[in-house]
Amino acid sequence: MLAESYISTKLSGLSVDENHKISTVILRLLSKVDEPIPSIKELLPYLQKDKKNDGDGINFSLLQSIGDCKQDYTVSVELIEESLNFVRKLQ
Secondary structure, three states, X not given: OHHHHHHHHHHOOOOHHHHHHHHHHHHHHOOOXXXXXXXXXXXXXXXXXXXXXXXXXXXXXXXEEOOEXXXXXXXXXXHHHHHHHHHHHHO
């Protein structure tokens, strides 16, 4: 959810302020995971098999604002990796 929120700021119009609010709430409510976040190389096979995908793209449902989600945003591997790095920095 943290990575998707970050991607939403890049692709679907979620504001940086709303992303910060979402991140703050998630980090406050959920216990910290001691496991390292997997690399994009490890995650890619799972992302490519997701039911939301069509063709060769990796699709996400993203927030335009809190409470307003839209489907079928095709996201590049590079942006997914960038979002994972954002989540790693939050830990």
